[in-house]
Amino acid sequence: MKTRKNAKVLMATAIVLSTTLLFVGCGTNTTKEIEPDVIKEETSSNKSLVIENDVKEQSQDKDTTNGNDVVDNQKEPAENTSIYDYILTQYSDMVQNDFYINLRDSDNYDSSFGEDIGLEIRTHKQDIYYTFYDIDGNGTMELIIAGGENGVSNPTFSPWNYDLYGYDGTNVVHIFPEMSFGYRTNFSLYENGVIEVFYSSSAAESGVDFYRIGTDGFTPELIDSFTTVSHLEGDEPVFTYSQNGNEITEEEYNANIQSYEIALTTLNWIQIQ
Numbered sequence: 001m002k003t004r005k006n007a008k009v010l011m012a013t014a015i016v017l018s019t020t021l022l023f024v025g026c027g028t029n030t031t032k033e034i035e036p037d038v039i040k041e042e043t044s045s046n047k048s049l050v051i052e053n054d055v056k057e058q059s060q061d062k063d064t065t066n067g068n069d070v071v072d073n074q075k076e077p078a079e080n081t082s083i084y085d086y087i088l089t090q091y092s093d094m095v096q097n098d099f100y101i102n103l104r105d106s107d108n109y110d111s112s113f114g115e116d117i118g119l120e121i122r123t124h125k126q127d128i129y130y131t132f133y134d135i136d137g138n139g140t141m142e143l144i145i146a147g148g149e150n151g152v153s154n155p156t157f158s159p160w161n162y163d164l165y166g167y168d169g170t171n172v173v174h175i176f177p178e179m180s181f182g183y184r185t186n187f188s189l190y191e192n193g194v195i196e197v198f199y200s201s202s203a204a205e206s207g208v209d210f211y212r213i214g215t216d217g218f219t220p221e222l223i224d225s226f227t228t229v230s231h232l233e234g235d236e237p238v239f240t241y242s243q244n245g246n247e248i249t250e251e252e253y254n255a256n257i258q259s260y261e262i263a264l265t266t267l268n269w270i271q272i273q
Helices: 002-020 081-096 098-103 250-258
Strands: 038-041 049-051 063-065 068-070 127-133 142-148 160-167 172-174 185-189 195-202 205-213 220-233 236-243 246-248 270-272
Touching (some): 081 127, 081 160, 081 172, 081 270, 160 185, 220 250, 236 250, 246 250
Parallel strands (some): 038 270
Antiparallel strands (some): 063 068, 127 270, 142 160, 160 172, 185 195, 195 205, 236 246
């Protein structure tokens, strides 16, 4: 809870500073620390992936807090995660080829990346991690990709989430196909099945949206939306807070957001090599 609260405090502070200083904004990230495992790519023709350590099963009890059902996400064994192998192969190839830095000035640079790799994760070389987690408790694991530079053995390790993949029964799909996660937009996962997407769309506007995965198991459904907009009156920034388009007080804004932030999901990251 403290980590996510700090994220939004930093984002709000950025808006104040950016509004005063000709509107320049930024963001930050939150995800729990974990233990390292490693994934390596075989040198066979089909580039199959060998996972050296099994993903650890997690178990959560069912509870109800502030009207949000806490889903027992890991009670039953989830579906085989091998459906995501070809996605992980694309990231492994990127890492092994040093993010294709040697092709940066060539016409082949963009096409070198796998088609399922998001745009923002390509921007600078970093350690890449993945984990599986059954967000909605339907027995099918989702794949989460993250990046970080201080290593999972570091107590302060907090990776930056870059993508979230699901399975529609036939194909692997992006849970948020229209979003590019990274510097200005990111997400956190909560044990109650809520996905929090926080963003700074401009120097003067930021927001937090809350989603659940729909009954089809892969389509995100918006359950609440909050925005903060600022403008200058003289030299002083003035803030307007809203929930689903309706203006509310700052106190209501903070309290309503916190009602969704029950407990961050602890994720066991595995480094891609």
